[in-house]
Amino acid sequence: MFTRKGNMSGTKLFRKEDLDLEPVNGMKTIGLVNTSFSKELGGGIGVFEDCSIPWNITYDEIIYILDGQFTLRVGDEVYNARAGDVLWIPRDTEIVYEAQERVTFFYSVFPAGNAPSTSKLIDYASKT
Numbered sequence: 001m002f003t004r005k006g007n008m009s010g011t012k013l014f015r016k017e018d019l020d021l022e023p024v025n026g027m028k029t030i031g032l033v034n035t036s037f038s039k040e041l042g043g044g045i046g047v048f049e050d051c052s053i054p055w056n057i058t059y060d061e062i063i064y065i066l067d068g069q070f071t072l073r074v075g076d077e078v079y080n081a082r083a084g085d086v087l088w089i090p091r092d093t094e095i096v097y098e099a100q101e102r103v104t105f106f107y108s109v110f111p112a113g114n115a116p117s118t119s120k121l122i123d124y125a126s127k128t
Contacts, residue, residue, distance in 0.1 A: 012032075012033075012037070012123075012125040013125060013126045014032045014124055014125055014126060015126040018124070018126055019045060019124070021045065021047050021104070022047075023047045023048065023049045023051075023102075025051070026048060026049055026050055026051025026052075026053065026099070027046065027047065027048050027049075027051055027053060027097070028046060028047045029044055029045075029046035029047075029107070029116075029117040030044045030045050030046065030117065030124060031043075031044040031112075031115070031116075031117035031118035031119075031120055031122070032044040032045065032124050032125075033108075033112070033118065034112060034117070034118040034119065034120050034121065034122060035112050035113050035118065035119055035120070035121060036120075036121040036122060036123050037123070038112055039111075039112065039113070040110060040111055040112060041108065041109075041110055041111075041112055042059075042108065042109040042110070042111075042112030042113075042115055042117070042118025042119075043106070043107060043108040043109065043118070044106070044107060044117055044118065045104070045105070045106055045107075046104070046105050046106075046107055046117075047102060047103065047104050047105075048068075048070065048097055048098075048099035048102075048103045048105075049099055049101065049102045049103065050099065050100065050101070051097065051098065051099055052096055052097070052098045053096065053097045053098075054094070054095070054096050055094075055095050055096070055097060056092075056093070056094050056095075057089050057090070057091055057092065057093045057094075057095060058091055058092065058114045058115075059091050059109045059110060059111060059112075059114035059115045060088075060089070060090055060091050060109065060110045061087075061088075061089045061091075061107060061108070061109050061115075062086060062087070062088055062089075062107065062108045062109075063081075063086065063087040063089070063105050063106070063107045064085075064086050064105060064106040064107070065081045065082060065083050065084065065085050065086075065087075065103065065104075065105050066083060066104040066105055066106060067083045067102075067103070067104050068082070068083070068099065068101050068102055068103030068104060069081075069082050069099070069100065069101060069103065070082070070097075070098070070099055070103045070105065071097075071098040071099070071100075072087055072089070072095055072096070072097060072098070073095060073096040073098065074089075074093060074094070074095050075094070091114075
């Protein structure tokens with residue numbers, strides 16, 4: 001049986017209009033579910049636009065493409081994803097995120113503390 005540990009607060013609502021999704025240097029990720037209230041699972045919304053970003057994943061990640069065309073490179077393998085597609089990336093994988101256009105996505109990571117966007121202690125929940 002799972003028991004909640006620590007000072008974790010309850011249900012949260014995140015409103016799109018409260019989020020700044022303008023990319024900086026080709027990307028923007030907002031770790032909505034972060035270590036301020038979840039020690040295990042992290043998640044958020046992100047945008048890639050006209051970018052190629054090498055990255056080493058130190059956490060398990062799921063990416064769900066909301067809109068746009070997205071490319072993920074893993075070594076010699078290329079994964080082209082579009083709206084409705086889901087990518088699974090295991091931890092300790094070297095990748096390159098690529099987008100030739102604006103791509104909006106939802107992502108989830110485990111453990112939350114290993115990902116830069118979800119290791120921050122910020123409460124993005126709507127106040128209304």
